[in-house]
Amino acid sequence: MDVMHLDGSSDPARVEDLPALLAELDDASDEEPDVGAGDPYGWFVTAFASGTVVLSHAARPHEPELVLSGVPRDEALVIFTEVVRGEMDAVLARPWVED
Structure with a gap:
């Protein structure tokens, strides 16, 4: 899996690295608002x-x-985790809104 850090850089990571990735959002700004992670099959999830x-x-x-709004960090x-593990049935079962 590849992750995108708050500063826009990306690198390979493990599931165990995801809490630290999301913790980067504590330092988010208008210029650097999000982090993300993708699976090998093309799915990519971004959190703000x-x-x-x-x-x-x-x-x-x-x-x-x-898009999902108002997602607590633990739910993100x-x-x-589900996206990077390829558990897309579980991911897509949420009440997403098309944007």
Whole structure:
């Protein structure tokens, strides 16, 4: 899995690294508002300090992104973990809104 850090850099990571990734949101700013993680199949999840979580798929750039608002950090961690583990049935079962 690859992750995108708050500063825009990316690198490979493990599931165990996800709590630290989400903790970077404590230092979010208007210029650096989000962190993200992707699976090898093209799914990518992004979290914002505001509690917004966005799900997209690289192979489907013309499809709307899926958005959840008001997501607590611990729930964002669950979503990130499910995405990177490929548990997309669980991820997609949430009440996403198309954006």
